[in-house]
Amino acid sequence: MKITYLFGFILLMNTVFAQKEDSIQIASIYKNALNSTIAHKNLNYLCKNYSERLCGSENAEKAILWGKEAMQKLGFDTVYLQKTMVKHWVREKNEICNISSTKLGQFNANVIALGESVGTSGNGIEANVIEISSFEELKKLGREKIAGKIVFFNFKMNNDYFMTFHAYGDAAGYRVHGASEAAKYDAKAVIIRSLSLISSKNPHTGIMRYDEEINKIPAVAISTIDADSLSTWLKNDNNLQIYLKTNTKFLPETLSYNVIGEIRGEKTPEKIITVGGHLDSWDNCEGAHDDGVGCMHAMEVGRIFKDLNIKPSNTIRTVLFMDEETNQRGGKSYAEETKSKNETIIAALESDAGGFTPQGFSIDGNESQLQKLQTWKPLFEPYGLFYFKKGWGGVDIHPLKEQGVPLIGLIIDSQRYFDYQHSSTDVFEAVNRRQMQLGSGSLASLIYLIDKYGL
Amino acid sequence: MKITYLFGFILLMNTVFAQKEDSIQIASIYKNALNSTIAHKNLNYLCKNYSERLCGSENAEKAILWGKEAMQKLGFDTVYLQKTMVKHWVREKNEICNISSTKLGQFNANVIALGESVGTSGNGIEANVIEISSFEELKKLGREKIAGKIVFFNFKMNNDYFMTFHAYGDAAGYRVHGASEAAKYDAKAVIIRSLSLISSKNPHTGIMRYDEEINKIPAVAISTIDADSLSTWLKNDNNLQIYLKTNTKFLPETLSYNVIGEIRGEKTPEKIITVGGHLDSWDNCEGAHDDGVGCMHAMEVGRIFKDLNIKPSNTIRTVLFMDEETNQRGGKSYAEETKSKNETIIAALESDAGGFTPQGFSIDGNESQLQKLQTWKPLFEPYGLFYFKKGWGGVDIHPLKEQGVPLIGLIIDSQRYFDYQHSSTDVFEAVNRRQMQLGSGSLASLIYLIDKYGL
Incomplete structure (x- = not known):
């Protein structure tokens, strides 16, 4: 009995120690997210230079090239474009x-x-x-x-x-x-x-x-x-x-791209954690909340890991998806390619609910994955995240579901989202820097935990 | 033993039944709050007609008369002004x-x-x-x-x-x-x-x-x-x-007022639950987040109770305090008067942290009051309120502390508050209707529970 107690005690102490260590790391992640203005500046640049990024449009293509360059500047180990065909519908204003x-x-x-x-x-x-x-x-x-x-x-x-x-x-x-x-x-x-x-x-x-x-x-x-x-x-x-x-019409289908940046895993680089937002927007707005912010969140995960010198065991892959708004061809192409390459995606995360204050995560996965997610809840409560529940992952990552990948969506305060979504008011100025930064910190922290403990 | 079990079972069922009944009532309170545009219109009127409500100013006095009339229109049983002297400092722009x-x-x-x-x-x-x-x-x-x-x-x-x-x-x-x-x-x-x-x-x-x-x-x-x-x-x-x-100067001290509206208690009208915000603002803004919204929250408690025909046991007293920004004379006058009249204040609640999404309550009271507050947490989680903790009540209600009154502050998402506070950007347009309405629902729901169960 004594040995059992002792064993239990050691387990408990290990957990306490791990939680303490993790809470320190997570604090440093949030601190880094809240103190870097790079993502806010990048969002401004994207919104003001490449607004109206409807898939197939010239601005969508320019944004793709910009996204690639921006991730290279942030120090991702590998940055590349992934082909996807998209429709090209246009509307005369x-x-x-x-x-x-x-x-x-x-x-x-x-x-x-x-x-x-x-x-x-x-x-x-x-x-x-x-x-x-x-x-x-x-x-x-x-x-x-x-x-x-x-x-x-x-x-x-x-x-x-x-x-x-x-x-x-x-x-x-x-x-x-x-x-x-x-x-x-x-x-x-x-x-x-x-x-x-x-x-x-x-x-x-x-x-x-x-x-x-x-x-x-x-x-x-x-x-x-x-x-x-x-x-x-x-x-x-x-x-x-x-x-x-x-006056509306379709122009010919066109070749477009998902933009992908990777931080190579140190131990098992062949295993991948995917995190993404979508780079396309409607043709009447800057696409700041929908979903410039999601792209910034996903890019920040890589930037924060690099900046804090966190060396993940698995590969962290940021994806700026193309064509979420119309036919989700980018998400489908991504899932097809992971399948054809027989890649192991440990988890896929998405941010596509605006740049407001994050409130938690919803997981589209099995019961044990949900439970594992919920064990991490105490680590996030100091940052206002209280929802850790079953739910929707995201439109772009959804095609990965049939490969059995657990999908996780960032839950964000939804009160103001439909004030802006798909209207000309969805502009950079409608995004609060700190609220966006907290989303980056939340995603980076969860990915740190998934990388360390699996899901 | 059987009787004990049965007794326990009855207690449990009573609690379950009460929670169910309370959750239904709270759902109707939030629904009412989210569907009434009166407070949003009142905030607009206050901000656009009586901006720059620094205590002692003409606009502060006009806002007081407006507040009285507005509460009368909302159907409060009694509305009156409570005298308080205030300083009158002015600044040349x-x-x-x-x-x-x-x-x-x-x-x-x-x-x-x-x-x-x-x-x-x-x-x-x-x-x-x-x-x-x-x-x-x-x-x-x-x-x-x-x-x-x-x-x-x-x-x-x-x-x-x-x-x-x-x-x-x-x-x-x-x-x-x-x-x-x-x-x-x-x-x-x-x-x-x-x-x-x-x-x-x-x-x-x-x-x-x-x-x-x-x-x-x-x-x-x-x-x-x-x-x-x-x-x-x-x-x-x-x-x-x-x-x-x-160029700044003091003009002579002037007579001003707290604006008070009451819903008379049906059973113990001599016992009072106070809820307030402050009507004064700085002289460079509309004072929308600070603290027009707080006034609307407090007024909404009465409006919702009337609209849903909730007849409180105790008197619900909404106070629009004067002079929070400079010398807190309104809050002091209110506390003095409750003391001199030997009034019993069961609890005092304040909203003075902006009109963003509410996140919970902080209580400046004793341990048993904190615990009672925490038993109600599950009733609020469906509305995004997760903080139920010891903490600050509010500046205006603070003078009631020495009479032993438990003080409760509405905790509101603080990320954007200091973007606006005390600057010319604190205008009506910076307030989101739904976020403000959720604050009204939160306060009205908590007051419904305090009225029913005490604190």
């Missing part, structure tokens, strides 16, 4: 949505074409509009009421949820599928209320999808303030006319 | 700080007089400047090096801390006592680096204090960007000249 009423006058609403939507013809579309707040309502009204009209989906994101991504989940279906659902009843076009919880004149774009069996009709997002005005006008005049004009 | 070098040229730095500091004479002060980064250094240099010069305290807030209030705590001494410390060695004036963690051209003011035994010299804050420039110039020219001109 200054779309028109003129709303007119014989009773009330007229106003130009702020709209933006949804990603990969077709445009109106050169002369635009003129039609009556009908407001719908659910797919059920659309079905109930049927072809008789819908045919020939512009359908205005005015589904408001729900304020009730604490995590705003849940409200986004509820509402995103209208943006993604609204056009094909309305086209089933011969609508001429759709106008979708922007996915945002604030009152704003800025429309928010985002990807949409057509059902290939159904007629493709134009789809735009309208700003929340203009959605409210349109709704009010419809209550006073159900015979409103809308003139809508957008 | 467009202060001048011209930095000139025979080698480098000249620039006008952005400065602002510190609260209650004396001004320069009408002609201003012209002198050499010396940079100091600690009181120890000041002492070491002594009269010989300091006399006749302007002392530039360039103490940088420390990025290392997770909670930025700790960095503020380290640095605030230079703002508060810098002038008298430098005057001991016959300095002519002091320039203090603004208490902020960001690079900005906006200076941040705040209260300072003179040692009455020592000569009073002018004190200004300089923006962090200009502090860095001044420091760089000093490295290249140690013979810089500064021309400083400020």
Whole structure:
């Protein structure tokens, strides 16, 4: 019995000692993250020089070259580009949505074409509009009421949820599928209320999808303030006319790249921890929160390891993914290449929820991986991270799931995310330096632990 | 034994049932907070119509009348003003700080007089400047090096801390006592680096204090960007000249007010739960984060209780305190009056840390009160509140401590607070609606529990 006690005591002391040692290392990681302004300057440079990085665009390509150079400057051991084909959809700016009423006058609403939507013809579309707040309502009204009209989906994101991504989940279906659902009843076009919880004149774009069996009709997002005005006008005049004009097209598919930087592992370099964000953005913004910050977080992991002379056992691989916003081809190419090379990815981490204060991690893995993650929780509580739970990993790393890789997402305070996401307000100035830095410290600390103890 | 088990089981079930019932009520409180735009509109009105609410000023008085009317409109049972005398210090704007070098040229730095500091004479002060980064250094240099010069305290807030209030705590001494410390060695004036963690051209003011035994010299804050420039110039020219001109004065003490609104308790109305923020602000800003939001939080408690028809056992008393920024006379008057009336204050809560995402509560009370607070933690975790710990209550409620009242402060994400505090950027637009609303829900929920279970 005594020996058992002693053994237990030694184990306990080892754990206490390890936790103490780890807490010191993690403190130095956060301190380093909070005191380096490199990532903040890099984000500024990326946003101001290569904004509107929609995949396939010239700015996306320039950002790729910049990303490669930036990681080389940060001292990654290896930096390279990984090929991926991407679609190249373009949207002519200054779309028109003129709303007119014989009773009330007229106003130009702020709209933006949804990603990969077709445009109106050169002369635009003129039609009556009908407001719908659910797919059920659309079905109930049927072809008789819908045919020939512009359908205005005015589904408001729900304020009730604490995590705003849940409200986004509820509402995103209208943006993604609204056009094909309305086209089933011969609508001429759709106008979708922007996915945002604030009152704003800025429309928010985002990807949409057509059902290939159904007629493709134009789809735009309208700003929340203009959605409210349109709704009010419809209550006073159900015979409103809308003139809508957008011009969108696909250019040929193009070769693009994920940007990859590696810190070579000292003991088992063939084993890899992947951490990434996505370099592409929508074509109407600087893509600061979505997802310039995620790229900075991933790059900072390497910079911090180098700066603190932390020599990982496994290879730490930072990936700036291309094409998250539209078809996730970068993420798929990455997963395919790891598979074809038979690489061992110990874990994949992603930051794609903005540059606000981090709150924890969600893991898309098995029960024992979750439990291991949770044993590290006390090490993160001094930095405000309390969530260590099962959940979503990330869009870009998701294709790795079928190889059995545990996926981990950085959970970030979501209250303000949809104020900016996919709108022209998603700019460098909307990112707070310290909040972003805490995200870098969080990811680097977790990767330090995964590298040391496995997952 | 069986009876004991049964008794234990009943107790357990009662607790489970109570927690379930409480979690439902708290969910409805947060939902109400997140769906009402009244507080956001009130904050907008207050900030845009009665900005620069320094105590004693016309705008502070107008804000008091507005606050009374606003609480009446919200349906408080009783609304009244509580007298308090306040000092009335004024600062003439467009202060001048011209930095000139025979080698480098000249620039006008952005400065602002510190609260209650004396001004320069009408002609201003012209002198050499010396940079100091600690009181120890000041002492070491002594009269010989300091006399006749302007002392530039360039103490940088420390990025290392997770909670930025700790960095503020380290640095605030230079703002508060810098002038008298430098005057001991016959300095002519002091320039203090603004208490902020960001690079900005906006200076941040705040209260300072003179040692009455020592000569009073002018004190200004300089923006962090200009502090860095001044420091760089000093490295290249140690013979810089500064021309400083400020004009400040005290007008006669004036009668002012705390604004108080009450929801009368149904069972024990003589027992009171106090919740407050402060209505005064500095004279260079809208006082949105500091502390318009705190006032909205406190007012929302009453509005939510009324809206949800929650009938408290005890009286809920919302106090918009006057004069937090300078001499805390409102808080003192409030404590004096509760004492002279022999009132029973069950608990006093304060929100004065900005309108960002709430993270928990700190309690300045005894061990059993802390433990009781901690039993409620699981009810708040779904809303992101994880801190339930011993700590600071608040400046305005602090005078209640000597009556043995437990004091509770709302802990709010502190990362961005010092970007705005006491500077012209502390405006309505810098407050996010949802983040503010979560604070209202948090305070109302905790008060619901304190009212029901005591503390």
